[in-house]
Amino acid sequence: MSDSMSLPRVRVATTSLAGCFGCHMSFLDMDERLLELAKVVEFDRSPLTDIKHCGPCDIGLIEGGVCNAENVHVLREFRRNCKTLVAVGACAINGGLPAQRNHLDLGDCLQQVYVKRDGIEEGGVPDDPELPLLLDRVHPIHEVVRVDYFIPGCPPSGDAIWKFLTDLIGGRTPRLPHPLLRFD
């Protein structure tokens, strides 16, 4: 039995809030290193496992900003359960593309999309309680909960995510060297 097998495996949860899943795709870009990672990591709630709710975890990776009430609930669930919470990518860190609506009035936005838009016959803002309500502005996740680390990039490269996670799991303060530290 190798050393890594004798250690308890690190439990990781991931989710995408107001994001495009691009950061998750980038996560998969770790390619064959995923197998390496799988030796030391087990996944909790994540699009990879389809587990619906998060249990106690070591690391939570959050893609995307906070645009609606459901995002708030999910983010709070992650914060409650994860020892270390990481903002992954431009949207989680700054609001990113979804935050482009922040300079518009939400009421005007909803009117434009659901009521006034050309081709809409019987317009109306959807009001089904199943649907989460939109916040008036899109927020980066650190404005809603405490966040421990940030991996910038749109998306961060698979190499950057790999470097960050191996640092974190290895007990080193995560440090992205210059070529990996980018904001685009």
Place this chain on the structure above:
Amino acid sequence: MQDAERIAAQAVERHRREPSQLLQILVETQDGIGYLPAAALTRIADLLELPRARVEGVAGFYSFLYTEPVGRYRILFSDNIIDRMLGTRGLMESLCRRLEVSPGQVSPGGEVSVDVTSCTGMGDQGPAVLVNGLAVTRLDEARVERIASLVRAGTPLAEWPAEYFRVDDNIRRRGSLLGDDFVPGAALQAAMVRGRTGWLEEVRLSGLRGRGGAGFTTAVKWMACRDAPGADKVVVCNADEGEPGTFKDRVLLASQAERVFEGMTLAAWATGARQGLLYLRGEYRYLLKHLRAVLALRRAAGLLGPRILGEAGFDFDIDIHLGAGAYVCGEETALLESLEGKRGTPRIRPPFPVTHGYLGRPTVVNNVETLAKTTLIALQGGAAFAATGTPQSTGTKLLSISGDCAYPGVYEYPFGVTIAHVLEDCGAHDPQVVQVGGASGVTIAGHEFHRRIAFEDVPTAGAFMVFDGRRDPFEMARNFVHFFAHESCGFCTPCRVGTALLKGYMDKLASGKGAKMDLADIEWLDRLLKNASHCGLGSSAPNPVIDTLIKFRPAYERRLVSLDFKPAFDLDAALETARRMTGRDDPGAHLDWREEV
């Protein structure tokens, strides 16, 4: 608009189409038009053969230059913490109510605009406002009522009661500088008898250090400038006294202008400079006429101009440049940029101004008080000057004392005086906090009142703000943080973004939404500002926060809610628009703060 272009063209011609005069040209153009319309900027750029963006960049940099129309009466309340303690906020609300205008807005007819500005240097006789650039002091409800009616009646400023514009010197304690009768020319004569080298040797013996805050040895600066290659040396007097709570240079310029100009001339004698520039902060514009009159007197007396006091080869004259509301221009390299008609962005040093200063020429930049002090050295000799003060801080220091004390004003003490001694003299009855050195200075708590004013212990450019038991040290720090966020020149990211973030955190705490996490973030930001900023503005911006967090931590902690983290905004309120648009009010349409983690 043709009028605007004509006024702009006249200003350009008055300054002989000299691009380095751009700031002065903009100030004068605005004087003629009321603001700086786009057409005027274009005309100025064409005539000076400068890129349009360069002209607009300068116009956009200075607080007192306006590229949009402002009121015919432009009323700016000094927003330093001391003015606030004297009740500015209430007076401003009252004035706005009487004039039916909101702060920061121009009244519909364009008559008046009311807003706030950084400390105007009237802490000893506030609350103070600037009306069209001129200082009005000792505001109270009665004065506000009268001002409102003068504005409504459209009375020209020249017909307002002169009493409103009275600025007192409030000199409370005189030492060797303020206590001495000065005969113009006497110091110059004494220095000229010693010869240029002999004079500089006296300055060296005096141990004089700069009074603007940094405390650099004056003789070393003068020698470096004298020895720098280039025959066209310059002496600059830094009268951009923008540090909140400081007003001693205002008093020197008002009552000791002869000494200040003579000090500049003494610097010219030591360095061989032929040109002198005094950079006067825009807030002290009311002093301009007086200063120009003193310059004219000195020219008539042969103390300025060619062959000073008959000495062949000793030619020196002084021009006054007017600032336009930018604290950062008090930093010497930003001041040089501003003198050259540019945005006040600090330069990278080295090279230092003594070798590459104004227009790349060797330049001495000294504070008003430093220059005034050199006249004492000329008259008494360097050794006599060094006999007062402490070993590393010779001579006396002017303090601008304001806040919770019976006798605010200017006090002159030998260096080494204890803070407790000063507090007793100024009639501070229940002092809890003293902010020495202005917003960028040191916060002194009660257990430190034995400390001494000197470069060895508590250095200061002169501000001494007293706070008694009624005051909240957190609010003091927050006021200063707002000041720095406003005054950041925007050139480097750590300062531009860091001061804005720090302001956000302080406001979050003030609104009762702070958590322990925020204190950790504030401390991280403090370090970032201190270590990564381009100039002293950014690196000293966190000082009041660093000091108060150490010395008055409960003032922060009592604002925290006992949570790990608290958002700065109300999440449930953020759903309100969507609730209204969907007509929903079910449990899923709300976010409960009790579920915050």
